[in-house]
Amino acid sequence: MVLGGRYELVEKLGQGGMGTVHRGVDQRLRRTVAVKLLSSALAHDPQSRARFRREAHAAAALNHPAVATIHDVGEESHPDGPWPYLVMEYVQGATLAEALRDGPLPVADAVNVACAVLDALQHSHECGIVHRDIKPSNIMLTGSDTVKVLDFGIAKAFTETATRITGSGAAIGTPAYLSPEQINGTEIDHRADLYAMGCLLHELLTGTPPFRGESSFAIMHQHLFAAPEPVSRLRPQVPVAVEAVILRALGKDPEERFADAGEMRAALADVLIQTSMPTVQATTPGSPVTRSGGRTALRDTFRVSLRPSTDSALALLGCLLSLLCARGRLVDTAHFGWVAMAAGVLGLVALPWSTRLSCVVGWGPVAEAVAVNSELRRAYVGWAYSYLAVAVLLAVAAVCCLVSAARSKKRAAGSLVAFWFSATASIWYFLDDLHKLSVFYLLLSLVAMATVSWESVELVRRQALDGRAARTPHPPA
Ligand SMILES: Nc1ncnc2c1ncn2[C@@H]1O[C@H](COP(=O)(O)OP(=O)(O)OP(=O)(O)O)[C@@H](O)[C@H]1O
Ligand SMILES: [Mg+2]
Numbered sequence: 001m002v003l004g005g006r007y008e009l010v011e012k013l014g015q016g017g018m019g020t021v022h023r024g025v026d027q028r029l030r031r032t033v034a035v036k037l038l039s040s041a042l043a044h045d046p047q048s049r050a051r052f053r054r055e056a057h058a059a060a061a062l063n064h065p066a067v068a069t070i071h072d073v074g075e076e077s078h079p080d081g082p083w084p085y086l087v088m089e090y091v092q093g094a095t096l097a098e099a100l101r102d103g104p105l106p107v108a109d110a111v112n113v114a115c116a117v118l119d120a121l122q123h124s125h126e127c128g129i130v131h132r133d134i135k136p137s138n139i140m141l142t143g144s145d146t147v148k149v150l151d152f153g154i155a156k157a158f159t160e161t162a163t164r165i166t167g168s169g170a171a172i173g174t175p176a177y178l179s180p181e182q183i184n185g186t187e188i189d190h191r192a193d194l195y196a197m198g199c200l201l202h203e204l205l206t207g208t209p210p211f212r213g214e215s216s217f218a219i220m221h222q223h224l225f226a227a228p229e230p231v232s233r234l235r236p237q238v239p240v241a242v243e244a245v246i247l248r249a250l251g252k253d254p255e256e257r258f259a260d261a262g263e264m265r266a267a268l269a270d271v272l273i274q275t276s277m278p279t280v281q282a283t284t285p286g287s288p289v290t291r292s293g294g295r296t297a298l299r300d301t302f303r304v305s306l307r308p309s310t311d312s313a314l315a316l317l318g319c320l321l322s323l324l325c326a327r328g329r330l331v332d333t334a335h336f337g338w339v340a341m342a343a344g345v346l347g348l349v350a351l352p353w354s355t356r357l358s359c360v361v362g363w364g365p366v367a368e369a370v371a372v373n374s375e376l377r378r379a380y381v382g383w384a385y386s387y388l389a390v391a392v393l394l395a396v397a398a399v400c401c402l403v404s405a406a407r408s409k410k411r412a413a414g415s416l417v418a419f420w421f422s423a424t425a426s427i428w429y430f431l432d433d434l435h436k437l438s439v440f441y442l443l444l445s446l447v448a449m450a451t452v453s454w455e456s457v458e459l460v461r462r463q464a465l466d467g468r469a470a471r472t473p474h475p476p477a
Helices: 046-060 096-102 107-126 154-166 180-184 191-206 216-225 240-249 261-273 291-302 310-328 334-350 355-372 385-407 412-430 434-471
Strands: 007-015 019-026 031-038 070-076 083-089 093-095 139-142 147-149
Touching: 007 031, 046 070, 046 083, 046 154, 093 096, 096 139, 096 191, 107 139, 107 147, 107 191, 107 261, 180 191, 180 216, 191 240, 191 261, 240 261, 310 334, 310 355, 310 412, 334 355, 334 434, 355 412, 355 434, 385 412, 412 434
Parallel strands: none
Antiparallel strands: 007 019, 019 031, 031 083, 070 083, 093 139, 139 147
16 A cells, blocks of 8 residues: 555554554655554544644654654545554664563663653653653664654644543543643643653563553542552662652652653763662672562562563463473384473473573474474475475575574564474474484574573673663763
Protein backbone atom coordinates (compact mmCIF):
# COMPACT_ATOMS: atom_id res chain seq x y z
CA MET A 1 0.00 0.00 0.00
CA VAL A 2 1.30 3.48 -0.89
CA LEU A 3 0.08 6.53 1.04
CA GLY A 4 0.01 9.99 -0.49
CA GLY A 5 1.58 8.52 -3.65
CA ARG A 6 4.85 8.45 -1.77
CA TYR A 7 5.03 6.33 1.41
CA GLU A 8 5.03 2.61 0.75
CA LEU A 9 4.08 0.50 3.79
CA VAL A 10 6.42 -2.45 4.10
CA GLU A 11 5.86 -4.12 7.44
CA LYS A 12 3.66 -3.66 10.52
CA LEU A 13 5.77 -2.69 13.53
CA GLY A 14 3.12 -2.54 16.20
CA GLN A 15 -0.30 -1.46 17.29
CA GLY A 16 -1.20 1.07 19.93
CA GLY A 17 -4.31 2.71 21.30
CA MET A 18 -4.43 5.29 18.52
CA GLY A 19 -3.50 3.31 15.45
CA THR A 20 -1.02 1.06 13.75
CA VAL A 21 2.65 1.76 13.11
CA HIS A 22 4.33 0.46 9.95
CA ARG A 23 7.83 0.53 8.62
CA GLY A 24 7.66 2.24 5.26
CA VAL A 25 9.78 3.66 2.47
CA ASP A 26 9.59 7.26 1.35
CA GLN A 27 9.84 6.65 -2.39
CA ARG A 28 10.71 10.26 -3.15
CA LEU A 29 13.63 10.60 -0.74
CA ARG A 30 14.41 6.86 -0.77
CA ARG A 31 14.65 6.50 2.98
CA THR A 32 13.04 4.29 5.58
CA VAL A 33 10.34 5.94 7.67
CA ALA A 34 7.79 4.92 10.29
CA VAL A 35 4.16 5.58 9.41
CA LYS A 36 1.42 5.79 12.02
CA LEU A 37 -2.04 5.14 10.56
CA LEU A 38 -4.83 6.38 12.78
CA SER A 39 -7.46 3.89 13.88
CA SER A 40 -10.74 4.24 11.97
CA ALA A 41 -12.65 5.11 15.18
CA LEU A 42 -10.54 8.25 15.63
CA ALA A 43 -10.31 8.95 11.89
CA HIS A 44 -14.07 9.32 11.45
CA ASP A 45 -14.32 12.53 13.43
CA PRO A 46 -13.35 15.56 11.28
CA GLN A 47 -12.48 17.62 14.37
CA SER A 48 -10.04 15.02 15.71
CA ARG A 49 -8.43 14.82 12.27
CA ALA A 50 -7.96 18.59 12.25
CA ARG A 51 -6.56 18.49 15.79
CA PHE A 52 -4.24 15.62 14.83
CA ARG A 53 -2.87 17.69 11.93
CA ARG A 54 -2.46 20.74 14.16
CA GLU A 55 -0.58 18.85 16.89
CA ALA A 56 1.57 17.07 14.30
CA HIS A 57 2.53 20.45 12.80
CA ALA A 58 3.47 21.72 16.26
CA ALA A 59 5.46 18.57 17.10
CA ALA A 60 7.22 18.71 13.70
CA ALA A 61 8.94 21.88 14.90
CA LEU A 62 10.83 19.89 17.57
CA ASN A 63 14.45 19.39 16.66
CA HIS A 64 16.38 17.37 19.23
CA PRO A 65 18.51 14.21 18.99
CA ALA A 66 16.34 12.45 21.59
CA VAL A 67 13.05 13.27 19.82
CA ALA A 68 11.84 11.09 16.93
CA THR A 69 11.43 13.67 14.14
CA ILE A 70 8.08 14.10 12.43
CA HIS A 71 8.51 14.27 8.64
CA ASP A 72 4.98 14.60 7.30
CA VAL A 73 1.29 14.32 8.06
CA GLY A 74 -1.44 13.54 5.55
CA GLU A 75 -4.67 11.80 4.69
CA GLU A 76 -5.25 8.98 2.25
CA SER A 77 -8.68 8.98 0.65
CA HIS A 78 -10.55 5.73 0.93
CA PRO A 79 -14.17 4.69 0.19
CA ASP A 80 -14.73 4.22 3.97
CA GLY A 81 -13.49 7.74 4.71
CA PRO A 82 -10.09 9.42 4.90
CA TRP A 83 -7.20 7.64 6.63
CA PRO A 84 -5.02 10.18 8.47
CA TYR A 85 -1.38 9.20 8.85
CA LEU A 86 1.79 10.57 10.36
CA VAL A 87 5.22 9.97 8.88
CA MET A 88 8.12 10.03 11.31
CA GLU A 89 11.73 9.07 11.69
CA TYR A 90 12.17 5.30 11.71
CA VAL A 91 13.92 4.35 14.93
CA GLN A 92 15.84 1.09 14.94
CA GLY A 93 15.95 -0.56 18.32
CA ALA A 94 13.67 -1.71 21.11
CA THR A 95 11.18 0.19 23.21
CA LEU A 96 11.77 0.45 26.94
CA ALA A 97 8.66 -1.71 27.37
CA GLU A 98 10.48 -4.46 25.46
CA ALA A 99 13.73 -3.89 27.40
CA LEU A 100 11.81 -4.19 30.69
CA ARG A 101 10.66 -7.69 29.77
CA ASP A 102 14.17 -8.81 30.74
CA GLY A 103 13.74 -7.23 34.17
CA PRO A 104 14.66 -3.84 35.66
CA LEU A 105 17.59 -1.90 34.22
CA PRO A 106 20.92 -1.49 36.03
CA VAL A 107 20.72 1.64 38.19
CA ALA A 108 23.20 3.60 36.05
CA ASP A 109 21.35 2.73 32.83
CA ALA A 110 18.00 3.69 34.32
CA VAL A 111 19.27 7.07 35.54
CA ASN A 112 21.01 7.80 32.23
CA VAL A 113 17.90 6.91 30.22
CA ALA A 114 15.81 9.17 32.48
CA CYS A 115 18.32 12.02 31.97
CA ALA A 116 18.12 11.60 28.18
CA VAL A 117 14.30 11.61 28.21
CA LEU A 118 14.35 14.70 30.44
CA ASP A 119 16.63 16.42 27.91
CA ALA A 120 14.04 15.74 25.20
CA LEU A 121 11.24 16.95 27.47
CA GLN A 122 13.10 20.12 28.38
CA HIS A 123 13.39 20.93 24.68
CA SER A 124 9.71 20.18 23.96
CA HIS A 125 8.52 22.13 27.04
CA GLU A 126 10.57 25.11 25.90
CA CYS A 127 8.71 24.84 22.57
CA GLY A 128 5.40 24.77 24.46
CA ILE A 129 4.66 21.07 23.87
CA VAL A 130 3.69 18.79 26.75
CA HIS A 131 4.03 15.13 25.79
CA ARG A 132 1.20 13.83 28.04
CA ASP A 133 1.91 10.16 27.32
CA ILE A 134 5.41 9.42 28.61
CA LYS A 135 5.57 5.65 29.12
CA PRO A 136 7.98 2.80 28.28
CA SER A 137 6.37 2.00 24.90
CA ASN A 138 6.87 5.60 23.75
CA ILE A 139 10.63 5.56 24.39
CA MET A 140 13.05 3.62 22.23
CA LEU A 141 16.64 2.62 22.87
CA THR A 142 18.54 2.63 19.61
CA GLY A 143 21.42 0.34 18.71
CA SER A 144 23.94 3.02 19.63
CA ASP A 145 22.43 3.18 23.14
CA THR A 146 20.80 6.55 22.58
CA VAL A 147 17.23 7.33 23.48
CA LYS A 148 14.40 8.50 21.20
CA VAL A 149 11.10 9.74 22.56
CA LEU A 150 8.11 9.00 20.29
CA ASP A 151 4.59 10.37 19.89
CA PHE A 152 4.98 14.00 20.88
CA GLY A 153 1.71 15.86 20.52
CA ILE A 154 -0.40 12.85 19.66
CA ALA A 155 -1.89 12.37 23.11
CA LYS A 156 -2.93 16.03 23.22
CA ALA A 157 -4.93 15.74 20.00
CA PHE A 158 -6.93 12.83 21.34
CA THR A 159 -7.25 13.98 24.92
CA GLU A 160 -9.14 16.96 23.54
CA THR A 161 -11.26 14.67 21.39
CA ALA A 162 -12.07 12.53 24.42
CA THR A 163 -12.92 15.65 26.36
CA ARG A 164 -15.34 16.79 23.68
CA ILE A 165 -16.95 13.38 23.26
CA THR A 166 -17.24 12.42 26.93
CA GLY A 167 -17.61 15.95 28.23
CA SER A 168 -15.62 14.87 31.29
CA GLY A 169 -12.26 16.34 30.45
CA ALA A 170 -10.65 13.13 31.66
CA ALA A 171 -7.51 12.23 29.76
CA ILE A 172 -7.07 9.18 27.62
CA GLY A 173 -3.75 7.44 28.06
CA THR A 174 -2.19 4.64 30.01
CA PRO A 175 -3.49 4.77 33.60
CA ALA A 176 -0.16 3.72 35.11
CA TYR A 177 1.51 7.03 34.09
CA LEU A 178 -1.34 9.55 34.39
CA SER A 179 -0.80 12.49 36.70
CA PRO A 180 -3.53 13.38 39.23
CA GLU A 181 -4.39 16.54 37.26
CA GLN A 182 -4.86 14.51 34.04
CA ILE A 183 -7.18 12.17 35.94
CA ASN A 184 -9.13 15.07 37.43
CA GLY A 185 -9.36 16.75 34.04
CA THR A 186 -8.01 20.01 35.41
CA GLU A 187 -5.55 22.27 33.63
CA ILE A 188 -2.25 20.53 32.97
CA ASP A 189 1.21 21.84 32.24
CA HIS A 190 4.71 20.43 31.67
CA ARG A 191 4.76 19.07 35.23
CA ALA A 192 2.36 16.29 34.16
CA ASP A 193 5.29 14.92 32.14
CA LEU A 194 7.53 15.12 35.22
CA TYR A 195 5.00 13.03 37.17
CA ALA A 196 5.07 10.44 34.34
CA MET A 197 8.88 10.56 34.54
CA GLY A 198 8.66 9.64 38.24
CA CYS A 199 6.48 6.64 37.29
CA LEU A 200 8.85 5.71 34.46
CA LEU A 201 12.00 5.85 36.61
CA HIS A 202 10.28 3.80 39.31
CA GLU A 203 9.47 1.16 36.68
CA LEU A 204 12.96 1.18 35.14
CA LEU A 205 14.44 0.49 38.57
CA THR A 206 11.93 -2.00 39.93
CA GLY A 207 10.23 -3.50 36.88
CA THR A 208 6.78 -2.19 37.80
CA PRO A 209 5.17 1.27 37.85
CA PRO A 210 4.49 2.73 41.31
CA PHE A 211 0.73 2.16 41.21
CA ARG A 212 -0.78 -1.11 40.04
CA GLY A 213 -4.26 -2.52 40.34
CA GLU A 214 -6.94 -4.75 38.91
CA SER A 215 -8.69 -1.97 37.04
CA SER A 216 -7.94 1.46 35.59
CA PHE A 217 -10.16 2.91 38.29
CA ALA A 218 -8.10 1.27 41.07
CA ILE A 219 -4.86 2.62 39.56
CA MET A 220 -6.25 6.12 39.11
CA HIS A 221 -7.53 6.11 42.69
CA GLN A 222 -4.00 5.40 43.90
CA HIS A 223 -2.54 8.19 41.73
CA LEU A 224 -4.95 10.54 43.49
CA PHE A 225 -4.69 9.31 47.07
CA ALA A 226 -2.00 6.66 47.74
CA ALA A 227 1.63 7.19 48.69
CA PRO A 228 4.03 5.35 46.34
CA GLU A 229 6.03 2.48 47.76
CA PRO A 230 9.66 3.64 48.09
CA VAL A 231 11.87 2.04 45.43
CA SER A 232 14.49 1.15 48.03
CA ARG A 233 12.05 -1.29 49.58
CA LEU A 234 11.76 -3.11 46.26
CA ARG A 235 15.42 -2.76 45.25
CA PRO A 236 17.79 -1.89 48.09
CA GLN A 237 20.64 -0.98 45.70
CA VAL A 238 18.86 2.20 44.58
CA PRO A 239 20.60 5.26 46.08
CA VAL A 240 18.59 7.39 48.49
CA ALA A 241 19.09 10.41 46.26
CA VAL A 242 17.44 8.67 43.28
CA GLU A 243 14.55 7.63 45.49
CA ALA A 244 14.15 11.23 46.64
CA VAL A 245 13.98 12.41 43.01
CA ILE A 246 11.25 9.87 42.25
CA LEU A 247 9.22 10.80 45.31
CA ARG A 248 9.42 14.49 44.46
CA ALA A 249 8.40 13.87 40.84
CA LEU A 250 5.42 11.88 42.11
CA GLY A 251 4.06 14.77 44.17
CA LYS A 252 0.25 14.80 43.92
CA ASP A 253 0.26 18.58 43.60
CA PRO A 254 2.29 19.90 40.64
CA GLU A 255 3.73 22.53 43.01
CA GLU A 256 5.45 19.76 45.01
CA ARG A 257 7.32 18.52 41.93
CA PHE A 258 10.41 19.87 40.21
CA ALA A 259 9.89 23.23 38.56
CA ASP A 260 10.96 21.88 35.18
CA ALA A 261 12.61 18.99 33.37
CA GLY A 262 16.02 20.68 33.62
CA GLU A 263 15.80 20.79 37.42
CA MET A 264 14.83 17.13 37.63
CA ARG A 265 17.64 16.19 35.24
CA ALA A 266 20.16 18.18 37.30
CA ALA A 267 19.04 16.34 40.45
CA LEU A 268 19.64 13.00 38.73
CA ALA A 269 22.97 14.15 37.30
CA ASP A 270 24.00 15.16 40.85
CA VAL A 271 23.35 11.61 41.97
CA LEU A 272 25.79 10.36 39.37
CA ILE A 273 28.51 12.85 40.23
CA GLN A 274 28.52 12.19 43.97
CA THR A 275 31.68 10.26 44.70
CA SER A 276 30.42 8.64 47.90
CA MET A 277 26.78 8.17 47.20
CA PRO A 278 24.66 7.37 50.24
CA THR A 279 22.59 4.27 49.56
CA VAL A 280 19.89 2.50 51.45
CA GLN A 281 21.39 -0.91 50.89
CA ALA A 282 19.80 -3.39 53.23
CA THR A 283 22.84 -5.62 53.09
CA THR A 284 26.44 -4.71 53.65
CA PRO A 285 29.23 -7.22 53.00
CA GLY A 286 29.50 -9.71 55.84
CA SER A 287 26.30 -8.64 57.54
CA PRO A 288 23.35 -10.97 57.89
CA VAL A 289 20.80 -10.44 55.14
CA THR A 290 17.13 -9.96 55.52
CA ARG A 291 15.07 -12.51 53.63
CA SER A 292 13.69 -10.26 50.96
CA GLY A 293 16.79 -8.04 50.81
CA GLY A 294 18.96 -11.12 50.29
CA ARG A 295 16.74 -12.44 47.56
CA THR A 296 16.68 -9.10 45.78
CA ALA A 297 20.46 -8.79 46.04
CA LEU A 298 20.85 -12.29 44.61
CA ARG A 299 18.44 -11.46 41.79
CA ASP A 300 20.37 -8.26 41.05
CA THR A 301 23.75 -9.96 41.19
CA PHE A 302 22.88 -12.79 38.82
CA ARG A 303 20.17 -10.92 36.85
CA VAL A 304 17.72 -13.70 37.64
CA SER A 305 14.20 -13.08 36.33
CA LEU A 306 11.11 -15.09 37.20
CA ARG A 307 8.93 -13.02 34.88
CA PRO A 308 6.94 -15.20 32.46
CA SER A 309 7.34 -14.35 28.77
CA THR A 310 6.80 -16.00 25.40
CA ASP A 311 10.52 -16.70 25.17
CA SER A 312 10.71 -18.34 28.58
CA ALA A 313 7.60 -20.43 27.75
CA LEU A 314 9.35 -21.58 24.55
CA ALA A 315 12.50 -22.45 26.50
CA LEU A 316 10.46 -24.32 29.12
CA LEU A 317 8.71 -26.30 26.38
CA GLY A 318 12.09 -27.26 24.87
CA CYS A 319 13.40 -28.51 28.24
CA LEU A 320 10.27 -30.56 28.92
CA LEU A 321 10.36 -32.06 25.41
CA SER A 322 14.03 -32.86 25.92
CA LEU A 323 13.17 -34.79 29.10
CA LEU A 324 10.45 -36.60 27.12
CA CYS A 325 12.99 -37.51 24.41
CA ALA A 326 15.25 -38.90 27.13
CA ARG A 327 12.51 -41.18 28.43
CA GLY A 328 11.04 -42.07 25.03
CA ARG A 329 14.27 -43.51 23.62
CA LEU A 330 13.61 -41.71 20.34
CA VAL A 331 17.25 -42.15 19.39
CA ASP A 332 18.45 -45.65 19.87
CA THR A 333 21.80 -45.17 21.55
CA ALA A 334 22.60 -45.58 25.23
CA HIS A 335 24.09 -42.14 25.80
CA PHE A 336 21.55 -39.99 23.88
CA GLY A 337 18.99 -40.53 26.67
CA TRP A 338 21.47 -39.31 29.28
CA VAL A 339 22.49 -36.30 27.22
CA ALA A 340 18.85 -35.34 26.61
CA MET A 341 18.07 -35.79 30.32
CA ALA A 342 21.06 -33.66 31.38
CA ALA A 343 20.18 -31.01 28.80
CA GLY A 344 16.55 -30.84 29.93
CA VAL A 345 17.51 -30.51 33.61
CA LEU A 346 20.26 -27.97 32.90
CA GLY A 347 17.82 -25.96 30.77
CA LEU A 348 15.26 -25.89 33.58
CA VAL A 349 17.86 -24.81 36.14
CA ALA A 350 19.27 -22.13 33.83
CA LEU A 351 15.87 -20.77 32.81
CA PRO A 352 15.55 -17.98 35.44
CA TRP A 353 19.06 -16.75 34.57
CA SER A 354 19.15 -17.06 30.79
CA THR A 355 16.32 -17.92 28.42
CA ARG A 356 18.89 -18.18 25.63
CA LEU A 357 20.94 -20.82 27.44
CA SER A 358 17.80 -22.71 28.38
CA CYS A 359 16.65 -22.71 24.73
CA VAL A 360 20.08 -23.83 23.52
CA VAL A 361 20.31 -26.87 25.78
CA GLY A 362 16.57 -27.68 25.82
CA TRP A 363 15.86 -27.63 22.10
CA GLY A 364 19.13 -29.22 20.88
CA PRO A 365 18.25 -32.85 21.76
CA VAL A 366 14.63 -32.35 20.63
CA ALA A 367 15.73 -31.17 17.18
CA GLU A 368 18.31 -33.97 16.96
CA ALA A 369 15.66 -36.60 17.79
CA VAL A 370 13.39 -35.14 15.07
CA ALA A 371 16.25 -35.11 12.54
CA VAL A 372 17.26 -38.70 13.32
CA ASN A 373 13.69 -39.86 12.82
CA SER A 374 13.19 -37.82 9.66
CA GLU A 375 13.49 -38.96 6.07
CA LEU A 376 16.26 -36.48 5.29
CA ARG A 377 19.23 -38.83 5.47
CA ARG A 378 21.65 -39.69 2.79
CA ALA A 379 21.15 -43.41 3.31
CA TYR A 380 17.55 -43.00 2.12
CA VAL A 381 17.93 -40.38 -0.60
CA GLY A 382 21.53 -40.72 -1.76
CA TRP A 383 23.58 -37.85 -3.13
CA ALA A 384 20.64 -36.48 -5.14
CA TYR A 385 21.36 -32.85 -6.02
CA SER A 386 18.00 -31.58 -4.83
CA TYR A 387 18.49 -33.09 -1.35
CA LEU A 388 22.06 -31.93 -1.22
CA ALA A 389 20.92 -28.39 -2.02
CA VAL A 390 18.27 -28.57 0.72
CA ALA A 391 20.86 -29.75 3.26
CA VAL A 392 23.28 -26.97 2.30
CA LEU A 393 20.50 -24.37 2.48
CA LEU A 394 19.55 -25.67 5.92
CA ALA A 395 23.16 -25.24 7.05
CA VAL A 396 23.17 -21.64 5.77
CA ALA A 397 19.81 -21.00 7.49
CA ALA A 398 21.25 -22.43 10.73
CA VAL A 399 24.21 -20.01 10.64
CA CYS A 400 21.87 -17.06 9.93
CA CYS A 401 19.59 -18.05 12.84
CA LEU A 402 22.57 -18.31 15.19
CA VAL A 403 23.87 -14.90 14.15
CA SER A 404 20.38 -13.43 14.56
CA ALA A 405 20.08 -14.92 18.08
CA ALA A 406 23.46 -13.43 19.05
CA ARG A 407 22.66 -10.00 17.62
CA SER A 408 19.18 -9.51 19.00
CA LYS A 409 17.94 -10.56 22.39
CA LYS A 410 14.42 -9.70 21.28
CA ARG A 411 13.78 -12.78 19.15
CA ALA A 412 16.65 -14.94 20.38
CA ALA A 413 14.54 -17.86 21.61
CA GLY A 414 12.71 -18.32 18.29
CA SER A 415 15.98 -17.96 16.35
CA LEU A 416 17.68 -20.60 18.53
CA VAL A 417 14.86 -23.09 18.01
CA ALA A 418 15.05 -22.47 14.24
CA PHE A 419 18.86 -22.84 14.46
CA TRP A 420 18.64 -26.27 16.06
CA PHE A 421 16.08 -27.67 13.64
CA SER A 422 17.93 -26.47 10.56
CA ALA A 423 21.40 -27.37 11.90
CA THR A 424 20.51 -30.90 13.04
CA ALA A 425 18.60 -31.66 9.82
CA SER A 426 21.58 -30.52 7.77
CA ILE A 427 24.14 -32.43 9.87
CA TRP A 428 22.01 -35.56 9.84
CA TYR A 429 21.87 -35.54 6.05
CA PHE A 430 25.64 -35.54 5.82
CA LEU A 431 26.40 -37.76 8.84
CA ASP A 432 23.50 -40.21 8.96
CA ASP A 433 25.13 -42.71 11.22
CA LEU A 434 24.27 -42.95 14.91
CA HIS A 435 27.96 -43.46 15.72
CA LYS A 436 28.53 -39.93 14.53
CA LEU A 437 26.17 -38.41 17.12
CA SER A 438 29.31 -37.10 18.82
CA VAL A 439 29.29 -34.32 16.20
CA PHE A 440 25.94 -33.20 17.59
CA TYR A 441 27.21 -33.46 21.20
CA LEU A 442 30.21 -31.35 20.25
CA LEU A 443 28.01 -28.70 18.63
CA LEU A 444 25.66 -28.70 21.65
CA SER A 445 28.59 -28.17 24.04
CA LEU A 446 30.14 -25.45 21.88
CA VAL A 447 26.92 -23.46 21.48
CA ALA A 448 26.09 -23.87 25.19
CA MET A 449 29.59 -22.68 26.22
CA ALA A 450 29.40 -19.74 23.82
CA THR A 451 26.01 -18.79 25.29
CA VAL A 452 27.32 -19.01 28.88
CA SER A 453 30.29 -16.79 27.95
CA TRP A 454 28.02 -14.33 26.16
CA GLU A 455 25.61 -14.07 29.10
CA SER A 456 28.48 -13.81 31.61
CA VAL A 457 30.09 -10.95 29.69
CA GLU A 458 26.72 -9.17 29.64
CA LEU A 459 26.31 -9.80 33.38
CA VAL A 460 29.74 -8.36 34.17
CA ARG A 461 29.07 -5.36 31.91
CA ARG A 462 25.78 -4.63 33.66
CA GLN A 463 27.32 -5.02 37.11
CA ALA A 464 30.09 -2.65 36.12
CA LEU A 465 27.43 -0.13 35.05
CA ASP A 466 25.61 -0.57 38.37
CA GLY A 467 28.87 -0.06 40.22
CA ARG A 468 29.61 3.05 38.21
CA ALA A 469 26.28 4.54 39.28
CA ALA A 470 27.49 4.37 42.85
CA ARG A 471 30.97 5.71 42.22
CA THR A 472 31.25 7.56 38.96
CA PRO A 473 32.68 11.07 39.17
CA HIS A 474 31.35 11.86 35.67
CA PRO A 475 28.01 13.45 34.94
CA PRO A 476 25.77 11.57 32.51
CA ALA A 477 26.10 12.24 28.80
N1 LIG B 1 9.17 5.91 14.94
C1 LIG B 1 9.17 4.59 15.15
N2 LIG B 1 10.20 3.83 14.70
C2 LIG B 1 10.21 2.49 14.90
N3 LIG B 1 9.26 1.82 15.57
C3 LIG B 1 8.21 2.51 16.04
C4 LIG B 1 8.11 3.93 15.87
N4 LIG B 1 6.95 4.35 16.45
C5 LIG B 1 6.38 3.25 16.97
N5 LIG B 1 7.12 2.15 16.75
C6 LIG B 1 6.81 0.77 17.13
O1 LIG B 1 5.42 0.57 17.03
C7 LIG B 1 4.89 0.12 18.27
C8 LIG B 1 3.48 0.67 18.42
O2 LIG B 1 3.54 2.07 18.62
P1 LIG B 1 2.25 2.88 19.06
O3 LIG B 1 2.68 4.27 19.37
O4 LIG B 1 1.19 2.72 18.04
O5 LIG B 1 1.78 2.08 20.35
P2 LIG B 1 1.99 2.37 21.89
O6 LIG B 1 3.10 3.35 22.11
O7 LIG B 1 2.11 1.04 22.56
O8 LIG B 1 0.61 2.99 22.33
P3 LIG B 1 0.07 4.49 22.12
O9 LIG B 1 -0.87 4.40 20.96
O10 LIG B 1 -0.60 4.79 23.40
O11 LIG B 1 1.27 5.37 21.85
C9 LIG B 1 5.87 0.61 19.32
O12 LIG B 1 5.83 -0.20 20.45
C10 LIG B 1 7.21 0.52 18.58
O13 LIG B 1 7.69 -0.82 18.69
MG1 LIG C 1 3.34 5.14 21.03
